[in-house]
Amino acid sequence: MSPQVSYKAELVGVLGHPVAENPTIVMQEAAFQALNLDWRYLTIEVLPDDLAAAIQGVRAFNMQGINLTIPHKVAVLEHLDEVASDARLMGAVNTVRREGDKLIGENTDGKGFIQSLHLDAETDPAGKHVVILGAGGAARAIGIELALAGTEIITIVNRTESRGKALVNLLNQETNAKANFVSWKNPYLLPSGTDILVNATSIGLYPDITAKPKIDYESIGPEMIVCDVIPNPPRTPFLQEAEARGAKTLDGLGMLVYQGAIGFEMWTGYKAPVEVMHNSLSATFNL
Numbered sequence: 001m002s003p004q005v006s007y008k009a010e011l012v013g014v015l016g017h018p019v020a021e022n023p024t025i026v027m028q029e030a031a032f033q034a035l036n037l038d039w040r041y042l043t044i045e046v047l048p049d050d051l052a053a054a055i056q057g058v059r060a061f062n063m064q065g066i067n068l069t070i071p072h073k074v075a076v077l078e079h080l081d082e083v084a085s086d087a088r089l090m091g092a093v094n095t096v097r098r099e100g101d102k103l104i105g106e107n108t109d110g111k112g113f114i115q116s117l118h119l120d121a122e123t124d125p126a127g128k129h130v131v132i133l134g135a136g137g138a139a140r141a142i143g144i145e146l147a148l149a150g151t152e153i154i155t156i157v158n159r160t161e162s163r164g165k166a167l168v169n170l171l172n173q174e175t176n177a178k179a180n181f182v183s184w185k186n187p188y189l190l191p192s193g194t195d196i197l198v199n200a201t202s203i204g205l206y207p208d209i210t211a212k213p214k215i216d217y218e219s220i221g222p223e224m225i226v227c228d229v230i231p232n233p234p235r236t237p238f239l240q241e242a243e244a245r246g247a248k249t250l251d252g253l254g255m256l257v258y259q260g261a262i263g264f265e266m267w268t269g270y271k272a273p274v275e276v277m278h279n280s281l282s283a284t285f286n287l
């Protein structure tokens, strides 16, 4: 018998606009190579009006899954067969996996954050008081997964009141967490008893990498865990201020790697080589 030959790879990828600077291909391709899997990750530019056709393409090409980035994370919901309950609460999907003929929406952003807390900071958020700066997509994903993981008190601090209050209402109505809203008055003073502080705003994002959230940094203590969602460069001025006060810090690169690792595992069924993925992104970011 002649050996079986197959030149057909399994396909996954990301749909976005603009998408050219999305680095996910780097860590997913590194993971496929490390596990010797014949899989490819495609970075695909899709305009908002073309999303429905693009999802048909995902089906027609029998792709094993897809990531969604700006501006498709919310709009994609109506094109899927099922949406996981946490992603439905968030109203946003960043990862689609295939189950037979069905496309199922998931959101791995908050899960990646929780995994980073568990594995890198060795912290269980259950019973804790978490302060989240921001109320956008990242804050929603993190807030909902924290609440589902048993976080007791969640304080949402946001500049735009309506957005912050909407997230607080969602958390109070749909989860067991006790959520409260604080309108962001500069500089924000952390309440006593804060266990974990998260910057889930886009402050510090390239190219404005010297910017930092306006909080009273003296209210950070060594007993706290301070986290940032900004992945590049990961050692943000916000985290440097926290380090200087003795707090344990978690960067956004870890969260980015874990959310990708969870997607990798959903798609391939294999355990993700997290260190390989982390190193590949660090090299790309020139760290």
Ligand code: NDP
Pocket: 109, 112, 133, 134, 135, 136, 137, 138, 139, 158, 159, 160, 163, 184, 200, 201, 202, 203, 205, 229, 230, 231, 252, 253, 255, 256, 257, 259
């Ligand atoms: P959104 O645009 O949905 O939300 C941005 C948030 O930041 C809002 O709460 C906004 O407040 C706040 N904000 C922005 N600028 C300021 C400012 N100058 N002062 C006070 N608040 C401000 O963005 P996302 O939530 O989708 O993304 C936020 C960040 O998270 C991005 O940098 C993104 O790269 C990162 N991210 C990282 C991930 C990771 O894996 N590491 C995963 C997903 C996102 P307001 O409501 O008042 O406008």
